[in-house]
Amino acid sequence: MFATATSNLVKEIDPEGCLIPVSRLNDSDKLVPLSLVIRRKRFWFWQRPKYLTSDFTLSDVLNGDKPIKPVVVETDFLKYAGTFGDKLSGKVDGGVGPANFSLEGKGSSKLQSSFGSLKKQEVDVQKLLLDSKDRVLNLEHSLVNQTLGKHSEAFAILKERIVTSQQCSVTEEVLEQGDCAGFFTNKIIKVSVNENENAQQDSSVSLEIPAQTVIAYSVIELEVKCGGQFELCLQPDTIGGFKVDSPKKAKDAVDGRLVKAVGCNPAGTTATPALQRELEKLQAHFQQLADLPAATRSTLLQLLITIMLDRVALAALESGLDQLCCGGTPDLCELQDSPTLKQTVQEVLDLVQQSHQNQSDGQSGGTHPRSPVLTATHVTVSAMAEMTEPALIHLGSCSPRFLLALQQLVHCLAGGGELSLQDPALSQLVEEGEGYQRAEQLFSCSGATLQREASTLRAETGPQAKLRPLVMCISVQGLASLCT
Structure with missing residues (x-):
């Protein structure tokens, strides 16, 4: 439910942008300014990467005892409320060779969302550039060491997050209907602001979202050099990674060009x-x-x-x-x-x-x-x-x-x-x-x-x-x- 609500929010307010919806409520506490996020590349270049939260911030993986304290600017972002819905009905009959199938049913989906007033918290990037100048990653740190060995992963740091300013609730009602050959889903998801801490529940599942919950964020990727020096990838289309993984970096560049060529x-x-x-x-x-x-x-x-x-x-x-x-x-x-x-x-x-x-049963010499x-x-x-x-x-x-x-x-x-x-x-x-x-x-x-x-x-x-x-x-x- 939470993932559906945040995903719909991002699709509405930033469909082609850099905001990443938070898929798990448990990740909210980890998404602090300058927290380390791992970008994991998928199997196929058309798949969007996965972003994995970690238990560390940038300061935790740097050499030296002086932490980087981010300057964060908070502003009013927007008030979000909307109602979206689809109605589905139909019958699909078909056959493949001697086999036949039928899929018939009716259903509807309705999403009512009201996160109330949302806040945007942004890291002062110019101050971050000054504070991180000449700093070096500790290549012996466990997280750095483990990520360094994986060609499909790269480091990023949280630079911006969207948070709730008051308590909300997500409620979901599910009804499945159809014949034995298939079904459609009737699902109602509501996100509403709780006034005076009284939540109205009218569905089978309810989830409370406290104030200051992170529902979306954006990151800056890091390009890490062989000795642990790093640069911030400030342009949105610049891909980070580890310089020691040059084949990976070259492949990423090819994929980036291919995206532009195909599209x-x-x-x-x-x-x-x-x-x-x-x-x-x-x-x-x-x-x-x-x-x-x-x-x-x-x-x-x-x-x-x-x-x-x-x-x-x-x-x-x-x-x-x-x-x-x-x-x-x-x-x-x-x-x-x-x-x-x-x-x-x-x-x-x-x-x-x-x-x-x-x-495999029809082949000799082992399985693939x-x-x-x-x-x-x-x-x-x-x-x-x-x-x-x-x-x-x-x-x-x-x-x-x-x-x-x-x-x-x-x-x-x-x-x-x-x-x-x-x-x-x-x-x-x-x-x-x-x-x-x-x-x-x-x-x-x-x-x-x-x-x-x-x-x-x-x-x-x-x-x-x-x-x-x-x-x-x-x-x-x-x-x-x-x-x-």
């Missing part, structure tokens, strides 16, 4: 070479999904469509696949209050592991360290997790035949060509009354456009689309691979 299309052009190259690199993963037995593909597609309509369940599935890729055991504790969703996510994880076992099906599923789910909420809703309402039509539009977007509306592969766009409008809305929510001219279709990315077209294309390709 920025010159005005008046439709081809996106970087987008096409990235999709071509992933074709082997999509083929792994297409090669699964028909019954497995049908079940996996049904489960993914169900999960993608709930952001918390989708995040839990992505985290579970992350853990499996690292050789660990998935922890689905965040779905403890939603047993049906937890079971659905667990079914996906079990199905992926079972597919790996089936592949990581299942190709696991990697392929991870690629698809990680892209879905980066899509916007409206785009997920549009994609989640697509039948298998419609997904195959979207796959052709994805090829058109990547290749910069045109498609004829007479093409049998696009018949679903024409036959369904709102088929074209649905595809158009999905592309629009993903930083791309569809242009209909007479009997042809043309697709292109927007000038500031960034990675949104890529993650949409990967999601469509992955799901469509389960429909072949």
Whole structure:
């Protein structure tokens, strides 16, 4: 609940900025000015990094006994209140080979948020530059030593935080409904200010948020040199890290350029070479999904469509696949209050592991360290997790035949060509009354456009689309691979 409330706040007030929502209430006390935060790079470059709190501040890991005392300026930030909602209803019937499935249900979600008056606390960066000049990190400190050895991690320090100024409460009500083949979730989440310390509870779960709770923050990354000297990365697009990890730093730079190449299309052009190259690199993963037995593909597609309509369940599935890729055991504790969703996510994880076992049984010479099906599923789910909420809703309402039509539009977007509306592969766009409008809305929510001219279709990315077209294309390709 807390993570959903803070995530929605950041999406509303800073959708393309540098604010990071706090996902765990327990982390609030650790997020003090100049506290050390670890930025962890994910498996795929389109995944947003994870930020992990630590028990230390910058002063704790410096050589010398003189601590750095930050100068913090507090100002009124904003008063936040809003009501957001979606209504979902529909029926998806489909078949993959000899297998058929049906997903039908109705539901709605409603979020009412009122954090009251929020405060912004900012570190005086110029004073920090003076105080940290010529200071050196203690490379023998346990946290520094452990982080130094991990190529995917870098240090950052907290420079800004958004805090509550009065006590609030988060309440949640969950209702799941639908037939035996699937369900939708009816969830109401309310965040309200408590007046006179009296909280009105009208749902099954209630969480009290005290005053001075950190709900979002931003960081400055550190570039650490071989001897422990460091520089503050003051520009937002500057990536920190350890200079001794030069291969990592070079890879980060390549990924940064790729983000710009995939997302920025010159005005008046439709081809996106970087987008096409990235999709071509992933074709082997999509083929792994297409090669699964028909019954497995049908079940996996049904489960993914169900999960993608709930952001918390989708995040839990992505985290579970992350853990499996690292050789660990998935922890689905965040779905403890939603047993049906937890079971659905667990079914996906079990199905992926079972597919790996089936592949291993048919091979001699041992097993692969990581299942190709696991990697392929991870690629698809990680892209879905980066899509916007409206785009997920549009994609989640697509039948298998419609997904195959979207796959052709994805090829058109990547290749910069045109498609004829007479093409049998696009018949679903024409036959369904709102088929074209649905595809158009999905592309629009993903930083791309569809242009209909007479009997042809043309697709292109927007000038500031960034990675949104890529993650949409990967999601469509992955799901469509389960429909072949």
